Amino acid sequence: xxxxxxxxxxxxxxxxxxxxxxxxxxxxxxxxxxxxxxxxxxxxxxxxxxxxxxxxxxxxxxxxxxxxxxxxxxxxxxxxxxxxxxxxxxxxxxxxxxxxxxxxxxxxxxxxxxxxxxxxxxxxxxxxxxxxxxxxxxxxxxxxxxxxxxxxxxxxxxxxxxxxxxxxxxxxxxxxxxxxxxxxxxxxxxxxxxxxxxxxxxxxxxxxxxxxxxxxxxxxxxxxxxxxxxxxxxxxxxxxxxxxxxxxxxxxxxxxxxxxxxxxxxxxxxxxxxxxxxxxxxxxxxxxxxxxxxxxxxxxxxxxxxxxxxxxxxxxx
Amino acid sequence: xxxxxxxxxxxxxxxxxxxxxxxxxxxxxxxxxxxxxxxxxxxxxxxxxxxxxxxxxxxxxxxxxxxxxxxxxxxxxxxxxxxxxxxxxxxxxxxxxxxxxxxxxxxxxxxxxxxxxxxxxxxxxxxxxxxxxxxxxxxxxxxxxxxxxxxxxxxxxxxxxxxxxxxxxxxxxxxxxxxxxxxxxxxxxxxxxxxxxxxxxxxxxxxxxxxxxxxxxxxxxxxxxxxxxxxxxxxxxxxxxxxxxxxx
Numbered sequence: 001x002x003x004x005x006x007x008x009x010x011x012x013x014x015x016x017x018x019x020x021x022x023x024x025x026x027x028x029x030x031x032x033x034x035x036x037x038x039x040x041x042x043x044x045x046x047x048x049x050x051x052x053x054x055x056x057x058x059x060x061x062x063x064x065x066x067x068x069x070x071x072x073x074x075x076x077x078x079x080x081x082x083x084x085x086x087x088x089x090x091x092x093x094x095x096x097x098x099x100x101x102x103x104x105x106x107x108x109x110x111x112x113x114x115x116x117x118x119x120x121x122x123x124x125x126x127x128x129x130x131x132x133x134x135x136x137x138x139x140x141x142x143x144x145x146x147x148x149x150x151x152x153x154x155x156x157x158x159x160x161x162x163x164x165x166x167x168x169x170x171x172x173x174x175x176x177x178x179x180x181x182x183x184x185x186x187x188x189x190x191x192x193x194x195x196x197x198x199x200x201x202x203x204x205x206x207x208x209x210x211x212x213x214x215x216x217x218x219x220x221x222x223x224x225x226x227x228x229x230x231x232x233x234x235x236x237x238x239x240x241x242x243x244x245x246x247x248x249x250x251x252x253x254x255x256x257x258x259x260x261x262x263x264x265x266x267x268x269x270x271x272x273x274x275x276x277x278x279x280x281x282x283x284x285x286x287x288x289x290x291x292x293x294x295x296x297x298x299x300x301x302x303x304x305x306x307x308x309x310x311x312x313x314x315x316x317x
Numbered sequence: 318x319x320x321x322x323x324x325x326x327x328x329x330x331x332x333x334x335x336x337x338x339x340x341x342x343x344x345x346x347x348x349x350x351x352x353x354x355x356x357x358x359x360x361x362x363x364x365x366x367x368x369x370x371x372x373x374x375x376x377x378x379x380x381x382x383x384x385x386x387x388x389x390x391x392x393x394x395x396x397x398x399x400x401x402x403x404x405x406x407x408x409x410x411x412x413x414x415x416x417x418x419x420x421x422x423x424x425x426x427x428x429x430x431x432x433x434x435x436x437x438x439x440x441x442x443x444x445x446x447x448x449x450x451x452x453x454x455x456x457x458x459x460x461x462x463x464x465x466x467x468x469x470x471x472x473x474x475x476x477x478x479x480x481x482x483x484x485x486x487x488x489x490x491x492x493x494x495x496x497x498x499x500x501x502x503x504x505x506x507x508x509x510x511x512x513x514x515x516x517x518x519x520x521x522x523x524x525x526x527x528x529x530x531x532x533x534x535x536x537x538x539x540x541x542x543x544x545x546x547x548x549x550x551x552x553x554x555x556x557x558x559x560x561x562x563x564x565x
Contacts, residue, residue, distance in 0.1 A: 139529070268366045271366065297415075297544075
């Protein structure tokens with residue numbers, strides 16, 4: 001059983017600790033005494049951090065009407081039917097400039113009788129499907145679907161919406177839903193395109209939950225890609241400089257050539273400037289040791305296979 | 318869950334005790350906390366820009382949902398004591414830091430999930446010193462309800478996590494209370510957390526949607542990198558599938 005608390009009522013931020021104690025709490029009968037409460041302190045200061053525009057970017061949307069854009073509504077209808085999504089009581093459409101996700105898309109939603117979306121389909125500015133999601137699969141749905149069956153269903157769904165399903169996907173359990181995630185990893189010139197994929201998720205009952213296609217533009221393959229030994233030397237120089245004198249060390253783990261998006265992971269000046277095309281780079285995992293390992297599990301570096309420069313990376317905290 | 322019978326004493330006390338304080342709309346506070354000092358040049362050798370991006374994002378989006386006043390901190394003010402002193406009056410809580418399902422003080426195999434406070438401006442992370450355990454949070458929250466709790470860390474969305482209970486949120490997906498807990502199951506890249514959270518907030522604050530719909534949308538868009546095949550990107554949730562994430 002939960003103890004009930006009440007919101008602050010008419011208390012200004014500066015009302016002080018006593019006011020917070022009085023107004024912030026309501027006691028459950030017989031469960032606690034006022035004397036037993038910790039005393040909440042006044043607010044800690046909000047420290048201002050550098051703000052990436054994409055972290056607070058606005059979402060601008062304009063309505064899409066079937067009379068004005070019958071092509072978009074027709075594509076949604078085709079995709080919805082191919083994926084077995086429920087036809088709603090009505091549809092709504094919008095064009096979205098999404099400042100958070102830094103993308104523009106047309107979105108058509110099927111709405112149930114209460115006006116809640118039962119599914120959506122999004123198309124990019126070229127009209128290609130980027131995401132189709134249904135929301136009406138009960139979270140407690142039961143049923144046993146094998147990995148093989150899920151993979152076959154996923155492949156069939158991609159054919160239905162005109163997306164490629166070449167090669168062997170990776171099929172894994174979705175821990176949250178009990179369903180499956182079937183992933184076709186994109187490769188180009190024999191190298192993984194980091195994050196690019198076609199992803200099909202199925203509910204525990206075997207129905208299609210979603211389809212997504214993520215694809216970025218790629219730069220040309222460098223004429224003379226950096227050799228692995230040279231990339232390792234770049235990383236060693238960088239990490240020696242980073243970890244020197246910090247009470248920490250590092251071990252270089254896996255490294256391979258991948259297509260990556262240059263990013264601002266280690267350079268705040270590049271915030272909001274991340275864009276296509278992806279570049280071929282050595283992706284090198286560095287495992288911190290010593291003090292840094294207490295907070296950081298992994299640092300991944302992107303070493304441009306053309307220039308040898310570190311063009312981004314990632315962190316596992 | 319059936320709510321406890323309530324004695325409405327505090328509102329009366331507040332009304333009678335705070336003469337001169339304007340009586341206006343109820344305020345459902347929230348707090349956004351981010352560990353950044355662990356990931357600076359001083360400690361890591363390089364400055365990781367993701368923590369500040371996620372802090373800015375969460376702060377703006379919790380405010381957009383209606384959590385006010387919005388407290389918390391990024392950097393050295395994010396201490397264990399500041400968090401534990403603040404959390405009781407919050408309805409929404411966001412934490413970005415290193416997180417894990419540590420063994421409880423009582424020993425294996427009991428789990429007492431935790432995240433790390435910011436180590437401060439002159440030190441670097443030390444698990445033994447900086448750990449903020451779910452058991453300590455549970456003691457500070459007094460089984461009071463929480464609307465939206467986001468643990469932007471590794472592992473605190475896994476089935477063994479004890480963090481939801483610290484906020485009185487059962488690990489069920491059919492709660493009828495106004496509550497939603499979001500976390501990540503495995504070891505997770507910062508870039509993946511940021512991508513997921515941007516999509517989650519975009520959908521949740523883009524209309525009259527539920528937190529589960531936003532979770533489903535964000536889980537569905539793909540494009541998430543993962544450190545290795547043993548740690549696929551996987552977010553998880555517990556709570557009320559029909560809750561819109563807004564404070565009440």
